[in-house]
Amino acid sequence: MNSLLNSERPPVFCPGCSHDRVTQALDQALQSMNLSGNRVAIVSDIGCSGLFDTFFNTHALHGLHGRALTYATGLKMARPELHVIVTMGDGGLGIGGAHLLAACRRNLDLTLLVLNNFNYGMTGGQCSATTPPEAQVSSGFLNRLENPIDVCRIAGPAGAGYVTRVSTYQKDLPARLEKAMAFDGFSLVDIWGMCPGRYTRRNKLTPGAIEDALGALPPADGPADAGAGKEYGRHYREIAAGMKPVPPPAKIEAQFTPPRTERQEIVILGRAGQRIITAGELLGLAGITAGLRATQKNDYPVTVLRGHSVSELVLSGQPIGYTGIGQPDVIIALADEGVARRKKMLEGLTGNPLIIRASGVELPPCDAQITEADFRARKIRSSDWALAALALLAGHGRIITTEMLKAALGIRFKTAVRDTALELVDRVQAG
Known part of the structure; x- marks a missing residue:
């Protein structure tokens, strides 16, 4: 098998950097496994370890700092046949620690190479999650405040199937990498090395010192004692194979003629509990039944059960390139909370848009055609005001028709809920 190293982008590291040795060892391991470039994907992190994806003629993905395992997970699930x-460096290890734990728990068939040189080498030699407390680094005394991470002692109990520590300078490094890559499950190789550009300028570190330090740690060489579960990808596919397939998205046929085909902007202003978002969805579905395109954007606080609730809709017979609301054509104002949320929009209205306002809701001075609806006098519950307002809007024949609204109710709801909603529409329009 030929080398997979990229001859047009040969590895370039600082003189004496251990990463160069790992690059060569990884290439030897891939050759020994007889893997061609189209069968391998290298997902890299940020930092010096993040250069690996450019050095190999393989599939590659270069991501954000600490997030490489998340990309690799999606890639492996989508393409399980790939190695x-x-x-990842020790910097990415610290930043992406939660992702590491998730990878261990899942036991997905990935191989993680932690290129551990005890500092953030690319950004100036600051302390990382593995920096010894006695080391001299550019970030001052911070590394003296906490113990360094022993990733092997974390990964095994967390569920990783295969965990091992190695020195960059071991002669059998290619074989050790091959064993990890051949493991059916999540494998982690903690590779200790030197950063001559930063770390060893202030700290005495030699291959012999690394070997002694590794020998003083609890053994970590191969399948973990914790007993990992099934390989995640295979287990996922086993369960998924026994489930009913997801049905295709429902297709809504255009069956009505809309009142207008030009772009129409609608804003529904209310509060939590008034089913504002559902009303927006119904309005969008109603537009689609007449062949219109529809977009919906919602605004509500994280509390969900209290505060404002706003839904913004655009309906148009042409493609919608911009979903923002400039000057709405229709505003439905059902609660003071929603009105307060869009006060500036209301104050800046032009063109005399239609406002359907629930009695008791205060509006700022604005240029608009206001229609008041006393839902309380008609004994309509607050949770039904939004649907009642859509029934009034349909009666105007300005954005949607009654037929479009009723068709949307039939799409969105089933049986009893649908029938109750249709009765409400008829009652509101009957006056």
Whole structure:
């Protein structure tokens, strides 16, 4: 098998950098496994380890700092036949610690190579999650405040199937990498090395010192004692195979003629509990039944059960390139909370748009055609005001028709809920 190293982008590291040795060892391991470039994907992190994806003629993905395992997970789930290798430094290890734990728990068939040189080498030699407390680094005394992470002692109990520590300078490094990559499940290789550009300028570190330090740690060489579960990808596919397939999205046929085909902007202003978002969805569905395109944007606080609720709709017979609301054609104002949320929009109205306002809701001075609806006097519950307002809007024949609204109710709801909603529409329009 030929080398997979990229001759047009040969590895370039600082003189004496251990990453160069890992690059060569990884290439030897891939050759020994007889893997061609189209069968391998290298997912890299940020930092010096993040250069690996450019050095190999394989599939590659270069992501954000600490997030490489998340990309690799999606890649492996989508393409289980690929050998997915993640290269990450000790910086990415610390930043992406939660992602590491998730990868261990899942036991997905990935191989993580942690290129551990005890500092953030690319950004100036600051302390990382693995920096010894006695080391001298550019970030001052911060590394003296906490113990360094032993990733192997974390990964095994967290569920990783295969965990091992190695020195960059071991002669059998290619074989050790091959064993990890051949493991059926999540494998982690903690590779200790030197950063001559930053770390070893202030700290005495040699291959022998690395070997002694590794020998003083609890053994970590191969399948973890914790007993990992089934390989995640295979287990996922086993369960998914026994489930009913997801039906295709429902297709809504255009069956009505809309009152207008030009772009129409509608804003529904209310509060939590008034089913504002559902009303917006119904309005969009109603437009689609007449062949219109529809977009919906919603605004509500994280509390959900209290506060404002706003839904913004655009309906148009032409493609909608911009979903923002400039000067709405129709505003439905059902609660003071929603009105307060869009006060500036209301104050800046032009063109005399239609406002359907629930009695008791205060509006700022604005240029608009206001229609008042006393839903309380008609004994309509607050949770039904939004649907009642849509019934009034349909009666105007300005955005949607009654037939379009009723068709939307038939799409959105079933049986009893649909029938109750249709009765409400008829009652509101009957006056």
